[in-house]
Amino acid sequence: MKHHKKIPPKLADRFLSWFCKGELLEEIQGDLHEYYEELVDKPKWKRNLLYWFHVLNFLRPFAIKKSRSYNSDHSAMLRHNFVISIRKLKRNKTYTAINVFGLTVGIACVIVIFILVRYHLSFDTFHTNSERIYRVITELHQEDINYVRGVPSPLGEAIRSDFTFAEEVAMVTFLNDRLISIPSFEGEKKFKETIVFAEPAFFNILNFPLVRGNKNTILKEPNTAIVTERIAKKYFGEEEPIGQTIQIDNKLNLIITGILKDLPINTDRQQEIYIPYSGIKDHSPWLDHKAWWFSVNQFRQCFVLPKSDVSLVEIDEALSAISEKYYDERNSKIFQFKLQHLSDIHFNPDLGGYIERKNLWALAFIGFFMIITSCVNFINLATAQALGRSREIGVKKVLGGLRGQLFWQFITETTLISALAIGLAVGLAYFALPFVNQLFDTRLGIDLLRDTYLLTFLSMLLFVVIFFSGSYPGLMLAGFKPVRALKSNLTQKHIGGFSLRRGLIIVQFAISQLLLIGAIVIANQMRYTQQADMGFEKEAVIMLPLHGDKTSKKSILHTRFSRIAGVEQVTFCDAAPASEFTPNTNIRVDSRAEDENFSIHYRTGDQNYVPLFGLQIVEGRNLHPSDTIREYLINEATVKRLGIISNQDAIGKKIFINGKKGTIVGVVKDFHFRSFHETIDPLCITTWSDTYVNCAVKINLTNLKSTLEALEKNWNEVYPDQIYEYDFLDERIARFYEQDNIMLWLIQVFAAIAIVIGCLGLYGLVSFMIAHKTKEVGVRKVLGASIKSILWIFGKEFTRLLIIAFIVAAPFGWWVMNSWLENFAYRIEIGTNTFAIALVVTFLVAIVTVGYHAIKAALANPTQCLRNE
Structure with missing residues (x-):
């Protein structure tokens, strides 16, 4: 047998030296080496493995002891930081309140925006084959290209009979505001609903589960219908809905043969009454021209589920072949059919979508701006307060406090403020959601116990706020020189100087002015759409549907x-x-x-x-x-x-x-x-x-x-x-701009909040600024300075900052809002008055914020000021 060297692994010896030193180390190493020599007859890999097990067995008590010591020290440090932070925050109630309020409002806005954006991005993603579901749309190539979400009546059958790329094909026709009556009900019971004539394959493509009825026969038997659980309860209460009869527009009787599970809120297919597609010839025969390829109705649509091994290129070629086969040479170039992915339907207003993706991006950016504003506000106040904490830091450093310990103490303070702010923000968002639901016609809510996405987002948000708000002030405070700090020899330049806080204020008010410019432009455009002459009379006109x-x-x-x-x-x-x-x-x-x-x-x-x-x-x-x-x-x-x-x-x-x-x-x-x-x-x-x-x-x-x-x-x-209902024509026209008005409302609210948060920072900053200029103000007044000149000491600083913020915000605001106005064929021009109003509003708010402290300092008794100094 081949013998190996009797030298144990050096890495094990190094690992051993981390836990014990001196004579104890030599004694343990001697015993372990003897054990290694006893394994000389074993293969090298086995020998080393047994030796490592023996080493770890020796070290187990040392590791446990060291771990307990570390955990004990760490827990003690956390408890110490927590207690000190609580005391510090209680002692500085104004500072704490301003920070908590600013962060709470900003984070609440971000939570609401996150819920809204996630809600819209989740539309129709729950379908089993959502990545393969498409709607066929019609492109009309004439002088311009027009898009229609509908298709000719024969298209579905042509795809089924002429091509093999589709696993499932379903034609559907939507009819809005149809009169639904219940013949068996004694008395008047009428409803207005949207009905759908659909082919059976529709429910093989989209995942709307049937909770009652035979899934193999639904939408196949004539004069039948399936409804959702909600509709069944609405129409029949606790009675058995299966077998009941409903009447459409006082002429088409249908027997209910199935019940669908209630539709989720995040689908654009909110229709709740489905009728076999063959029934359309009895209700609306003009929609059932089997050979009429020139009639493209937006309410008659075609959904397809392509086979998994078919490429989009093959499908495009097939759809082009349909145009060539069923149209003459001229019209085959006009009528073109394309696929629209299911995920695009909700975000394409040109094809009946609810909201554009760029509006969601705008909301996300506003949320980002709100967090930036809140964090900047926190940093501004923390750095301004730093001079008041110089002696505290100096004493701790002299007593042996390490820079890392001081940093983590400030991070603990930031964590407490941020955690409290997030807790309050969740509550504020919870109470704000009913108003948001009313504005967007949604049913959104907050459920922290089940919503893992929201919990993950809040955790990440807490980390981001702590990191961005606490890192710089923590490093700055921990970096004070102890001797200079104890002598109160620190100046503004040691805490970043006014240059830092100037930059922070510029960022805050640039964001506020950008939102103000957006609100003013949108408001002016909306006013123009309401007041401009449309070329006809729209006032005092009532529209009654027949x-x-x-x-x-x-x-x-x-x-x-x-x-x-x-x-x-x-x-x-x-x-x-x-x-x-x-x-x-x-x-x-x-x-x-x-x-x-x-x-x-x-x-x-x-x-x-x-x-x-x-x-x-x-x-x-x-x-x-x-x-x-x-x-x-x-x-x-x-x-x-x-x-x-x-x-x-x-x-x-x-x-x-x-x-x-x-x-x-x-x-x-x-x-x-x-x-x-x-x-x-x-x-x-x-x-x-x-x-x-x-x-x-x-x-x-x-x-x-x-x-x-x-x-x-x-x-x-x-x-x-019939059901009597009416609305005013001007109200109908106002619905053209529903999304624009929603965006206006949101920007107005967020602009107001951004200004309030900015003013909180400005208020705190000017308070500390005046406290450190007390002696200067006293000397100036003794030497004969007027109240006006004293006020200008404070006013000129913030005037400069607001003008710089405006110079930053104005061109960016013009570019953003000019891009938004391009969505209107008839629009206003962005004039200088828009920017002037934004600047004046910001100045007025800043004057009100700074004015109280500045006037109080200017009117103070100079003798008292100098005595206090």
Whole structure:
């Protein structure tokens, strides 16, 4: 057998020397070496392994003793730092209160922003195959590219029959505000709901679990429906919902055969009544043209789940092949189909999304600014207070206090303040969320016991606040020279000087002014959208939706409404001049061979439409009474896009719109039929009674209450089987800018909070500044200085800082807000008055904050000041 050297591993000896020294070490090493020699006949790897076990067995009591000693010392140090920190914070109540308040408000804002951002980012991520789910959209390539979230009716079947890339395909059609009644209920029980005609594969693509019913037969049997648990309870209470009958628009009876689990709040698919897709031919046959490829309706959509081994390139090629197969050469270039990923639906307003991602980024940046402002406020106050703690630090250093110990004492103070602030911030956010939910129409809440994401975020936030707020002041305090500190020989330069705090104040007020500039610009743009002339009358107009009405009843309603004293005019139409839903279609002049290379939007209304809304006819005449399409009014934009020289030349021309021929009888002045985000595009107005789903009533606001009561009474007599509801046109139009108004409200609140936090820091800073200038003020007053000049000592410092902050904030604010205004086709210009207002507001707030202490110092008795010094 091969013998090995009798030298034990040197690393084990070094490890041993860390635990014991001197004679004890030599004695233990001797015993261990003897043990190693006894293992000479064993393989080297086994010999060394046994030796290591023996070493560790020897060291176990020493390690336990050393660990207990370390833990004891460490625990004692933590207890000491904790007690000292509590005493220090109690002694400086103003300092503690200002810091806690500033951090609490800033962190509460960040918590609310985190909950909001996480909520929106979580939309439709819970579906099993969410990474593979797509919606097919239509791109219309004409003079411009227009995007429609709907598709032609035959598209789903074409994908299934012509290609194999899809694992599942589902066509769905959404119909909003449908009348739902319960025939079996004795008395009146009516509801307004959104219904969905869906193919069975829809629930194979999206994960909405069925809690009752046969999943193999849902949406396959005709005249059936499935509803959510909430709807079932709403309609039938504690009664058995399965087998019950509901009626849609007083004409389509459906038997409930399944119950869906209540929908989560973080999905854009909030519809709760589903009907087999085949039922659409009985309810809305115009939506069920199986071979009509030119009808693209935004409410008729197609969802696909591609096979896992299929690439997006293959799918794009297949969708392009559909255009080539089912359209002629010209239209195959116009109608293009693309995929929109499920994760993009919520964030694409052009395709019906709720909010843009850049708005979430804006919120996240505001939250970042709020934390920066709060931390800067903390650092500012801590460094300003440092001179008052110089003797404390000096004594501790002379008594043997190490720099690390002093640093960790200040970190302990910071931790206590931060932890208290986070606890209060969670409570403040909890009470603020109901207002946020009302603003955003959400159902958000705080559940610290279950929400691991929020707990993780709060832990990280606590660490970040402690690190950024406490590190610099802690290192600065711990670095004081003991002799200079005990002699109170420290000056501003030893605590970073005014240059540091100047920079901090500039950061705070630059953020405040940036938010102020944003609030002013958004407020001015919103005021412009409300006050600008849209080209029609929107005041004192009531819109009443009609459902399943017949022409005979419309005429009766018109007669009754016209007799009401407060009613000035009545018209029936598909929509008001400005509406969120503005359908568009093709247009062709009769004398030309092909359709124009642009789409035209259209409105339908009777002969009273133009006078009621105050539309201006610049050439020709109004529409004559008719129930069908015979005549057209076009706007000036249409005349220009058709290449017609003058408005007069357009009168009398024959045009085809959506395949329906009519004569141009008048040209109306351009008006805004969409929000100010959009340009004024070609539009026509025509008569078509089958499409009239709204009744518009122009009223006199003098006797509003009695007029509204008379309208309701007459409505209920004419339509006893309908739900009476109305809203004012100007309120409908205001909803165009819902997201903009929400952003305005948020920026106003955050700007106010940022200013308050900045003022807290300014208040604390000027307090310490005045305390250290007491002698200077006394000497100046003895030498004859005026109160005005004394005030200027303090005022000039902060004036400089605010101007520098403004110079930093103004160009950045202009760039950000100018980018935001680019979302509006019709917008204001950012003038110098915007920046002047922001600067003046900041100055006024700073003057109020600094003024009290400055005036008190200027009016103080100089003799008393010098005696105290």
